[in-house]
Amino acid sequence: MSDLIDVDGLRAALEHACPESEIETWDMPGGPKVRLNRGGRAVEVFWHREKSAFWTSYGVGKRSLRRVRATDLMVAIDSAATWLSGATPREFAAAWPFADFVAIADAYERGDRIEYSWQSALVHDPFGLTGFIAAAMNEPRLRTMYPFVQMGWMSFRPTVDEFLVPGPWVSGSRQDDGVFKVCSVDRDRWHGEPLAVGDAETAVRVVVAEMDRLGVPRPEDLRSPSEHRPPAEAGG
Structure with a gap:
């Protein structure tokens, strides 16, 4: 199938299914990519030739809410x-459970930047931190902080x-084996003992x-009104 999918064919299929969308295309070395925008929403579909899979991102403006893999x-x-x-995020999740991003979308729509960051970190984790993130979300003090x-x-x-971050810092492992390393301060990430x-x-x-x-302040001592602004459109 990979030889049959090119940028023009992928664009035509998406254009037919998603009329009245603004469309951009890229013919990349790894495969074709098509981005569609309509009504402030966006979808990006990338055909990864080597892995024979479609990576599809669903978002609002330039903000990705969820990226999933399908064959x-x-x-x-x-x-x-x-x-x-x-479709609302809940309607979308009911139709496509594998791409559920209700919690992320709810936080985004509320303008809750801290909750949005937690939910995004949980589903957009390429560093083997998912187990730690899930556990940290159940710890009351950490849950109110910005990860x-x-x-x-x-x-x-x-x-x-x-922006001052005294520490500590946590890393996962390349094997994503549920083992995590904790270091105290920034320099210890590279030159110190965990x-x-x-x-x-x-x-x-x-x-x-x-x-x-370390005397890291508690959030209630420093809480800023900016926590209640919508997440910025740019960035990931």
């Missing part, structure tokens, strides 16, 4: 049509706009204890 062309096309038709990932390491800001290497629950306990030792 069936019609799944990519029909799910794109559903999202661009104006972010830098060069494969996760840390937390007390507020969205607080505080702990263990499972997700261990990593969460060590992170919270190290925050207390």
